[in-house]
Amino acid sequence: MTDTIEAAPPPRLDERVGRKSALARLFARPEAGALAGAIIIYVFFFAVAPPFRNASSFTSVLYVSSTYGLMAVPVSLLMIGGEFDLSAGVAVITSSLTASMFDYQLGTNVWVGVGVALLVSLGIGAFNGWLLVRTGLPSFLVTLGTFLILQGINLAVTKLVTGNVATDDISDMAGFSSAHAVFAADIDIAGTNVNVTVFWWIGFVALGTWILLRTKVGNWIFAVGGKQDSARAVGVPVRRSKIGLFMTVGFCAWFMGMHELFHFNTVQSGEGVGNELLYIVAAVVGGCLLTGGYGSVVGGAIGALIFGVVTQGVVYAGWNPDWFKAFVGVMLLLATLVNMWVRVQANRR
Amino acid sequence: MNADAPVVRLTDVGKRYGNILALSGVNLAVRQGEVTCILGDNGAGKSTLIKIIAGLHPHDEGSYAVDGKEVRFGSPREALDVGISTVYQDLALVPLMPVWRNFFLGSELTTGVWPVRRLDVARMRRVADEELRTMGIELPDIDAPVGNLSGGQMQVVAIARAIHFGARVLILDEPTAALGVKQSGVVLKYIAAARDAGLGVIFITHNPQHAFLVGNHFAVLHLGRMDLDARREELTLADLTRHMAGGAELAELETELREIAAPEIGVVSERANT
Numbered sequence: 001m002t003d004t005i006e007a008a009p010p011p012r013l014d015e016r017v018g019r020k021s022a023l024a025r026l027f028a029r030p031e032a033g034a035l036a037g038a039i040i041i042y043v044f045f046f047a048v049a050p051p052f053r054n055a056s057s058f059t060s061v062l063y064v065s066s067t068y069g070l071m072a073v074p075v076s077l078l079m080i081g082g083e084f085d086l087s088a089g090v091a092v093i094t095s096s097l098t099a100s101m102f103d104y105q106l107g108t109n110v111w112v113g114v115g116v117a118l119l120v121s122l123g124i125g126a127f128n129g130w131l132l133v134r135t136g137l138p139s140f141l142v143t144l145g146t147f148l149i150l151q152g153i154n155l156a157v158t159k160l161v162t163g164n165v166a167t168d169d170i171s172d173m174a175g176f177s178s179a180h181a182v183f184a185a186d187i188d189i190a191g192t193n194v195n196v197t198v199f200w201w202i203g204f205v206a207l208g209t210w211i212l213l214r215t216k217v218g219n220w221i222f223a224v225g226g227k228q229d230s231a232r233a234v235g236v237p238v239r240r241s242k243i244g245l246f247m248t249v250g251f252c253a254w255f256m257g258m259h260e261l262f263h264f265n266t267v268q269s270g271e272g273v274g275n276e277l278l279y280i281v282a283a284v285v286g287g288c289l290l291t292g293g294y295g296s297v298v299g300g301a302i303g304a305l306i307f308g309v310v311t312q313g314v315v316y317a318g319w320n321p322d323w324f325k326a327f328v329g330v331m332l333l334l335a336t337l338v339n340m341w342v343r344v345q346a347n348r349r
Numbered sequence: 350m351n352a353d354a355p356v357v358r359l360t361d362v363g364k365r366y367g368n369i370l371a372l373s374g375v376n377l378a379v380r381q382g383e384v385t386c387i388l389g390d391n392g393a394g395k396s397t398l399i400k401i402i403a404g405l406h407p408h409d410e411g412s413y414a415v416d417g418k419e420v421r422f423g424s425p426r427e428a429l430d431v432g433i434s435t436v437y438q439d440l441a442l443v444p445l446m447p448v449w450r451n452f453f454l455g456s457e458l459t460t461g462v463w464p465v466r467r468l469d470v471a472r473m474r475r476v477a478d479e480e481l482r483t484m485g486i487e488l489p490d491i492d493a494p495v496g497n498l499s500g501g502q503m504q505v506v507a508i509a510r511a512i513h514f515g516a517r518v519l520i521l522d523e524p525t526a527a528l529g530v531k532q533s534g535v536v537l538k539y540i541a542a543a544r545d546a547g548l549g550v551i552f553i554t555h556n557p558q559h560a561f562l563v564g565n566h567f568a569v570l571h572l573g574r575m576d577l578d579a580r581r582e583e584l585t586l587a588d589l590t591r592h593m594a595g596g597a598e599l600a601e602l603e604t605e606l607r608e609i610a611a612p613e614i615g616v617v618s619e620r621a622n623t
Contacts, residue, residue: 214467216457219446223454226443233441235426235455293445 030287031299033338037285037331038306045313052316059194065308066201069276070256071303072282073201073208074249076300079283080212081245082225082292083139085128087146088249089275094150095121095257096267097158101105102168110175118254122278124150125250128134129243151273158269183255184263199260201301204252208297221245281328282307307329352524355380355435356416356518356519356549357402357433363410364397371397372573373410384540384550388558388593389570395553398570399520404428405433412478432517436507436524444496448488451495452477454511468511476513499538501532505539518549525559537563569593 018103071088078085085091095117103113109334124146131142155165162168188191213219220241223231229346230239261267285306286299310327314320355378363373365368372394389395399568401413404422411431412419415431422428435441442451453473454531460469464552478491486505488498497505504524511519521540524532544550554560560567567584569577571591577584 048611210467214470216459216468217465219450219454219457219468222446222450223443226445230439230441230443231454233425233437235429250405289445 023083030077030296031302033158034286034302035297039304042309045251049317051335055192058191061312062198064197064311065305066197068282068307069201071252072300072304073204073297075279076288076297077244077284078249079288080225080295086143086250086276087150088279089272090147090150090252091124093154093272094255094263095152095254100170100261100267101161103170103173104168110173112177121250122247122252124175129246133239133242154269167267168170168277183258203299205297212297216270241315294304358414359433361411362408365409370573375575377568377614379549379551382547382550383565384544384552384563386552386564387568388560392574395570399522403520432515434511434516435520436511438522442495442503442507445494447492447493448495449477453623456514464514480509480513500528501535504536510538519543520551522553557593561586561589
């Protein structure tokens, strides 16, 4: 290798910087570690839990994964853009509660409530983003604030309006069946039922990936997360990018909220707490850098898939589901270490 | 050459931060095809001066004219629009992003109509590669994150980007400050190349040797005022170094140091005895 030093006559490229092999490039990708982890865990449960091998088990794994994954998409984008959203979990429930109570109390077509919930969710995202860029506070603090506010509002307003901790059943209201078809339908594929959220999830991941890698906005997301001051200096609209990212989280929280509502017909007002951390873990396990500027939407999706496999795997293996969170914690640490190690190796090669 | 009329002219420019006078009575003319060096110690007002020229802060006193027309910039974008581009000390590059993405950051090339308007990745990569090659920079991998490049290479990428996006005046904020000897040489070569391409270069540095290698015109700032404003023909490297080092002040310090040396030590030894 070092023999070529003399051979290059013009001031050519630095010979100390070699080209990387295709394998090294693959492993340098953000989601490589997570993909390896997902395969290992899948094979593990495939081996220890015989019921896990059924086709219907596979579709239920996909369904559970999609319920995490739909939110992991915007949370990954937000993390690449350098921020967190701790309010994402309860914001899903806020959206369901809004639609449900609006429809039931005013007796409107359910689609009206769906629209109102969309405005509320986008508003929450915009508020988070606006507060962040306006005050310059870390997103941890800003969204911790909105998390607590929403958690309180969810419980208090639901009790105030319905006199109960859950909303009333809206399944007999006008427009329910069409809304159910969009947000929560079961689709029959080769004899097994697949929930429509799986297809939405795949669609959102594809769209998110395209935006991140192939559009101007994607370039800006990497830049504001990687080095905000540099981004501003070359004319990237930093504030708009950040607010847009929080509103994307809002949009997906609305989508997920509508799924919950039309899947279960009623909403428990205390739900959603803790999910925001699972979304963040999915993104980190998927190789998104906690400090921003690096990661992928596909990585977040693989992180969500790992959750789906574990949640269902634990059930099919007949273990106590209480172990799930402990497993997530171990996964998080392992994935972070593997990602770090893989990246160091790939860059060293 | 049409270099006689200055592109950027500052007349009696001053700037206050609260009750601190950061800059006062600064006169400067930047011509195309010339390197104007701004030298000075830390806190001399170099940064304030370039922030005014670059549009980051407006000036409080005097006038600032571009092409003879008085201006007052509200943002760096406005300065960029009249062709004044700044390469900051920290480069305004994003370390984790590939070279080609950095090259076009903030001015991305796109193709297609709105819902499917996307980055023209092939063209962006090709143009970035071509532009860098024209400047004589060959990078092993245009997809490599910028953070993997050497300090000198990063400077040159940032300079190439500024030139590609139509800079007429290029402000370089201490481009050689953190670099080794060889890397500094690389950057100085591109400064000379930019000058020969007809750009007006404003080169901020506290290294008189580097300044003298490429400069046509030298301004030394001292405590917010112009200490020296001379063309290359009018001075030698030794003059410049002396001005830079504080000139008269340095001579004063020298004698002062010599005078206080003896009694000071005497006091210390007395104390040690008691």
